[in-house]
Amino acid sequence: MAYRKRLERDLDRWIAAGHVPAERRADMLAMIEEPKRLDAATALAWIGAVLLGVAIISFIAANWDGLPRLARFIMVLALFAAAVCGAAWTAHRNRPAASNALATLAALIFAAAVGLVGQIFDIAGRASHALIGSGVAAALLALAGRSTGAGLAALLLIALGDVQLFDGRMLITLGAGLLAALAAWSWRSAALAHGASIAIFIAGAWTIGRLHAGEAGWFLVAAAAAAGVAALARWRWKAGDTGVFATFYGWFVWIALAFLVAAGFAASGTGPEMIPHRLAWLTAAGGAITLGRNDRHALISTGGIVFLIAAVGAVLVDLGVDLLTAAALFFACALAALAGGLILRQRAKS
Amino acid sequence: MTISLAHRLLAAGVVCILALIGLVIIEGRARAAGREVIVRMQPVDPRALLTGHYVQLSFADSLAPGEACPPITEREAQFGAFGARSEDWLALRKDGDVHVLAGSYATKGEALKHGEIVVRGFARCDPPFTPEPGTEGATASPGTVFLDLSVDRFYADQQEAEALEKILHDRDQTDRTAAILSVSDDGTVRTKGVIVDGKRVELTWF
Numbered sequence: 001m002a003y004r005k006r007l008e009r010d011l012d013r014w015i016a017a018g019h020v021p022a023e024r025r026a027d028m029l030a031m032i033e034e035p036k037r038l039d040a041a042t043a044l045a046w047i048g049a050v051l052l053g054v055a056i057i058s059f060i061a062a063n064w065d066g067l068p069r070l071a072r073f074i075m076v077l078a079l080f081a082a083a084v085c086g087a088a089w090t091a092h093r094n095r096p097a098a099s100n101a102l103a104t105l106a107a108l109i110f111a112a113a114v115g116l117v118g119q120i121f122d123i124a125g126r127a128s129h130a131l132i133g134s135g136v137a138a139a140l141l142a143l144a145g146r147s148t149g150a151g152l153a154a155l156l157l158i159a160l161g162d163v164q165l166f167d168g169r170m171l172i173t174l175g176a177g178l179l180a181a182l183a184a185w186s187w188r189s190a191a192l193a194h195g196a197s198i199a200i201f202i203a204g205a206w207t208i209g210r211l212h213a214g215e216a217g218w219f220l221v222a223a224a225a226a227a228g229v230a231a232l233a234r235w236r237w238k239a240g241d242t243g244v245f246a247t248f249y250g251w252f253v254w255i256a257l258a259f260l261v262a263a264g265f266a267a268s269g270t271g272p273e274m275i276p277h278r279l280a281w282l283t284a285a286g287g288a289i290t291l292g293r294n295d296r297h298a299l300i301s302t303g304g305i306v307f308l309i310a311a312v313g314a315v316l317v318d319l320g321v322d323l324l325t326a327a328a329l330f331f332a333c334a335l336a337a338l339a340g341g342l343i344l345r346q347r348a349k350s
Numbered sequence: 351m352t353i354s355l356a357h358r359l360l361a362a363g364v365v366c367i368l369a370l371i372g373l374v375i376i377e378g379r380a381r382a383a384g385r386e387v388i389v390r391m392q393p394v395d396p397r398a399l400l401t402g403h404y405v406q407l408s409f410a411d412s413l414a415p416g417e418a419c420p421p422i423t424e425r426e427a428q429f430g431a432f433g434a435r436s437e438d439w440l441a442l443r444k445d446g447d448v449h450v451l452a453g454s455y456a457t458k459g460e461a462l463k464h465g466e467i468v469v470r471g472f473a474r475c476d477p478p479f480t481p482e483p484g485t486e487g488a489t490a491s492p493g494t495v496f497l498d499l500s501v502d503r504f505y506a507d508q509q510e511a512e513a514l515e516k517i518l519h520d521r522d523q524t525d526r527t528a529a530i531l532s533v534s535d536d537g538t539v540r541t542k543g544v545i546v547d548g549k550r551v552e553l554t555w556f
C-alpha cells in the first residue's frame with residue numbers, strides 16, 4: 001500500500017480518536033512528498049527512443065547495396081551526429097529525460113556504426129575489441145551527458161567484449177563497474193547503481209573463478225570484502241544518504257552471499273568436510289532475511305530467502321542418504337533462528 | 351569555467367566521430383602500405399544474407415601429389431595461461447602467382463628464414479594419403495594445407511556476391527578462386543579483395 005494511502009487511513013483513525021484535529025487533515029496530507037513517477041510522456045519518449053534504436057539496427061543489418069561505401073560511411077556518421085545533437089539540444093532545453101534517452105540512442109548507434117564501418121571497409125578485427133571500443137565511447141557519452149542509459153549501455157558492451165577476449169579475466173568490466181558505481185553515487189542514479197553492482201559481481205566472480213580455480217580462500221576474501229562494502233553502504237544509508245546506498249547495500253549483501261556459496265563449490269569437497277560451509281551458508285542466508293526484515297529492505301530479504309532455499313537444496317544433495325545429519329543441521333539452524341528472534345523480541349520490549 | 355552539458359555532449363560526439371574516421375584512415379593506409387599476397391582459398395558458403403553479402407574466406411591449398419606437409423608448429427602444450435593460444439608465425443613463399451605456406455614457427459625470426467613474407471595465424475595440414483599396395487578401392491589423395499588467418503570474410507555488394515556465388519558453387523575448381531591480402535610488417539593480415547576466374551574484385555571507396 002502506498003504511503004499516502006496508509007497515512008490517510010491512519011489520519012482518519014487518529015481524528016476519530018481525537019488525537020488530531022480534523023481541520024489539519026488536508027494540510028498534513030499536502031505536506032507529503034509524492035515520489036517521482038515516470039509520467040506517460042517520459043515513458044513514451046523512452047519507448048520511442050528504444051524502438052527507433054531497434055529500427056536503425058535492423059536497417060543497418062539489412063544493408064543498403066546501392067550506395068557507394070563513402071556515402072554509407074557518411075550516413076552512419078550523420079545518424080550518430082544527429083542523435084548526439086538531439087541529446088545536446090534537449091540538455092540545453094533542460095529536458096534531462098529526453099537528453100538521457102537520446103544519449104543512450106547515440107551510444108547504441110555508435111556500437112552499430114563500429115560494426116558497420118568494419119563491414120563497409122572490410123576492417124578485420126576482433127569482435128571483443130569492437131565491443132569494448134563501443135563501450136568506451138558509450139561511457140564517454142554517459143560521462144559527458146550524465147546519461148545513465150548510456151552508462152548502462154557502456155557496461156553491457158564492455159562486459160560482452162570482455163567475455164569474448166577469452167583471457168579468463170573480466171578486469172575491464174570490473175574497472176568499468178567500479179567507475180559506474182562512482183558515477184551512480186555522484187549522479188544519485190539507482191539504475192546505474194544496479195548495473196554497476198551486477199557488473200562488479202559478474203566480473204569479480206568470473207575473474208576469481210578463472211584465476212584461482214579451486215581456491216576457496218579467494219572467494220572467502222571477496223565475500224568478506226563485499227560484506228564490508230554492504231556494511232559501509234548500510235551505514236551511509238542509515239545516516240540519511242538515501243538513494244544509491246540502499247541499492248548498493250542490497251546488492252552487496254547478495255554478492256557476499258554468492259561469493260560465500262562459490263567458496264564452497266570452489267573447494268569442491270564432499271561429505272562431512274563441507275558441513276562448516278553449509279552451516280555458514282545457512283546462517284548467512286538466515287542472517288540476511290533477518291537483516292532485510294529489520295531494515296525493511298526487500299532486496300536483502302529476497303536474497304536471504306533465495307540463498308536459504310538454495311542452501312537447503314545443497315545440503316540435501318550433499319548429504320544424500322544421511323538424512324540424520326541433515327536433520328541435525330537444520331535443527332541447529334532452527335534453534336539459532338529461534339534464539340535470534342527471541343533476543344530481538346526481548347530487545348524490542350525493553 | 352564550467353562547460354555546459356550540451357557542449358560536453360557535442361565534444362564527446364566529435365571525439366567519437368573522429369575516432370571512427372581515424373580508424374578508417376589508419377586501416378586504409380595500413381592496407382595500402384602492406385605487401386600484397388595472393389592466397390588460394392576454398393569455396394565455402396559465399397553469402398551471408400543476414401549479416402551482409404560477403405564472401406567467406408577459407409584458405410585451403412592442395413599439395414602436389416606426393417608432396418609432404420610443410421613443417422607446422424605443434425604448440426598445443428603451450429596454450430596461454432587461460433586457454434587462449436597465441437598465434438604462430440606463418441612463413442609464406444611464392445609459388446607461381448600465389449603464396450603458399452612454407453611452414454609455421456613460434457617466432458618471427460625463425461619464420462623469416464623460411465619465407466619471404468610472414469603473417470600471424472595458425473596452420474594445419476591434412477597429410478597426403480597413400481593406400482597400402484594391393485588395397486582395393488582406395489585411391490591416393492594429396493595433402494591439404496589450411497590457414498587460419500585473422501580475416502575470414504570479404505564484404506561484397508549483392509550483385510558481386512551473387513556473381514561470385516555462381517562461380518564458387520562449382521566446388522571442384524578451387525584453383526579459380528584466391529584472396530588478395532595485405533600483410534603489414536607486424537604480420538597483420540587485411541583483406542584487399544578476391545580473385546575469381548581471373549577477375550579482381552577489390553575494395554574501393556566508391
